[in-house]
Amino acid sequence: MVSIPIDNVRGFIAEALLRLGLERQQAEIAARHMAYADAKGTDTHGIMQLPVYARRIRDGGINRNPVLAWENETEQSAVLNGDHGMGHYVTHVAMEKAIEMDGRHTISFVTIRNGSHFGAASSYAKMASDAKMIGFITSNAAALMAATGGTQRVLGNNPLCFAVPRKEGDPVILDMACSNVAMGKLVMSQNKGEQIPLGWALDKHGQPTTDPYEGFQGGGSLIPIAGHKGYGLALVMDILSGVLSGSNYGKHVGRMADAHIPTGVGCSMIVLNIARILPLELFEARLEDLLGMVTASGDGTNRIYLPGERGAETERARQQTGVPVAGKLLGQLTELAEQLGIDTQPYGF
Incomplete structure (x- = not known):
């Protein structure tokens, strides 16, 4: 786990999107809104999604122009x-x-x-x-x-x-x-090898499950x-x-x-x-x-x-402490940076 300053999160996202072919205004606006999510503690909607967006931009699911x-x-x-x-x-x-x-x-x-x-x-x-x-x-x-x-x-x-x-x-x-929860929380639980509480998801047969894989990738659904x-x-x-x-x-x-x-x-x-x-x-x-x-x-x-009050408090705290990034995501971001020719050192990771 590393902590990355919010300004660095925004800057890295913008640079990555620029190198993926977005024009500067698009890249900077997208980076602003993604970094906002990380600042507020909505980690499933911020830099965690950058590798997903990068793949979609490259493969044509997102139109870069x-x-x-x-x-x-x-x-x-x-x-x-x-x-x-x-x-x-x-x-x-x-x-x-x-x-x-x-x-x-x-x-x-x-x-x-x-x-x-x-x-x-x-x-x-x-x-x-x-x-x-x-x-x-x-x-x-x-x-x-x-x-x-x-x-x-x-x-x-x-x-x-x-x-x-x-x-x-x-x-x-x-x-x-x-x-009850965002699908990203199931993904995070699966990445950590953790079970999910009953009440979050059903399996593909419509039965409650504590297995994040069965609730998402295994064909299940959110409750x-x-x-x-x-x-x-x-x-x-x-x-x-x-x-x-x-x-x-x-x-x-x-x-x-x-x-x-x-x-x-x-x-x-x-x-x-x-x-x-x-x-x-x-x-x-x-x-x-x-x-x-x-x-x-x-x-x-x-x-x-x-x-909204908890999110505002999280934002004030993360302005001081930075955005926590777990090891698996850090590896994905580092790999993306290498593919795009970005030096990660100025961004703090």
């Missing part, structure tokens, strides 16, 4: 055809558009067709909260989850995220997927949060992001492991201009009153965390 096109554009909505480009870059461009449109209106809606995996959803929703607006984003993904009562993978572990600005301090960020409620959320998020956008949906979404095939991920985002609904100062005061009620509602034994 996408031609982005705006379609069906109105004053408050638009569809962005991402041309299967790097998901972080495409989604960043889409959220910038949603924020820009919402500056002139009360609500904006942007959806992406022909997108790719974009990492941590909160990185984009937070772009809206940084602009003193409320941001929402959702995406679909390759089928990894069975419907309640089913045994086949039919829906992705589709994420959704809300980011709400505060007058001071970190925004309230609810960033969640629709299963939705709260049973039918998580399944329902995943379905609606796929309708919003896949069906509505004109992109792939359900079993049609490509797998990240099939490096030569574009995933055709869909994504949708909504931005609300608070100041056009309620004076911003009044909203902020009312929000702090509500949050104060919530955080003061315990018996004093345990701290009550607001959504």
